[in-house]
Amino acid sequence: MSKRRPEHGLPPALFYNEKEAQKYASNSRLAQVQSEIAERALELLSLPKDEPCFILDIGCGSGLSGEVLSENGHHWVGIDISKAMLDVAAEKEVEGGLLLGDVGCGLPFRPGSFQGAISVSVLQWLCNAEEKSQDAMKRLRRFFASLYACLSRGSTAALQFYPENAQQVEVITRQAMKAGFSGGVVVDYPESTRAKKIYLVLFTGGFRQLPNALTAESRVQTECSVNERMRTSGRKIKRKPSKKSREWILKKKEQARRRGKTVTRDSKYTGRKRRERF
Template sequence: MANPKADFVLADIGTKQDFEPGSYAGAISVSCIQWLCHSFQSDHNPRTRLRVFFQWLYDVLSTDARAVLQFYPSDDNQVALIGKAAASVGFSTFFYVDNPDSKKNKKLFLICTFGQPTDPDSVIASALSEMNSTEHGRKLKNGKKGAQSRKQRVLNKKERQRSLGKVIKNDSKYTARKRKDKF
């Protein structure tokens, strides 16, 4: 049993922890659970470590609690793996994507609550479609995102500036054309 007077505990979240059941009113994790998807030692199995973590979390949370886990997935398989592990122990799961339009600032949140377990495949599919559908640009055959044309980028930027209330010159047939070099 963990020391009840301790302010913090240093432990590996992929291994079974010894806490009193129902002792926490909530849990928050920032950029932590994605590391359970990697094997840093030969005896680390990502599926097992995720299941152990979510089973421990399910045990220590009180029944009216919720857990909000923010992570940066490296690919869609990681989202599916984490979501299925959470749902398999009995959590009702929901994914929330913050800043879906941004590449650098996109954050994925997994919200786990008690209640009716959700179908993990439908929750994961909706999260993946929300993450992928809001990206701009066109997709190439190999799945990579292609670049927008120069004119389209300029027009999008001008539209954003107008929506912020800035005074922007009207579009013309010369918008986003390169000027001739006259040096």
């Protein structure tokens, strides 16, 4: 018997409750998978190198994909239907803006606001109407029409999703094309049941060739080339600063300053562990 899909149970606003949100905050494996998908979605945008862009994160959740955008030097705004997930993102003090909203009702942004958009595991939720008054096709149409409008001309959207079947892929793609997009589906690791990931890659402003999908061979070649570059250059992988370390505290203080908050000045004692008093 096949495992029941989340979207066939509760609506997303109820499914992603406080318990589910904490799972995203504490489960390292879940965070790793989410970050890897976001990295790939960002790669599929083919943004200019070393140029910060303004990106829309659709279904931003607890901010895992937004952190990937920040680490790559981009600015972003995230929208999500789950307040519990957004609360986790706010607690983590992510660098992007956060907005509570149902993307099936349309994206509430000005025309041409973003230079790209990414999404992780959202589209399949739009194919289900939680109420009798809702129409899944209308929700898809509103979503894609508003997405097309808020993207700047010549930009790309990379939307990863978990379709229920081939028919659902066709329905989603057709609605995107009706909204004015060109593009199509990119399937990474199609030969693997576990690693297989599906992305809807959409272009505004004319037809472009779809990016190449990743395969098992390309994955090995990529890992080899990365290891070789590290070996020859002697550089180590850049890792996030550990929580409460001096580097972590300085980064958080700098984020607060950029937001206009009053922050105590840095000193040689910043981040030092205080002596215990008896």
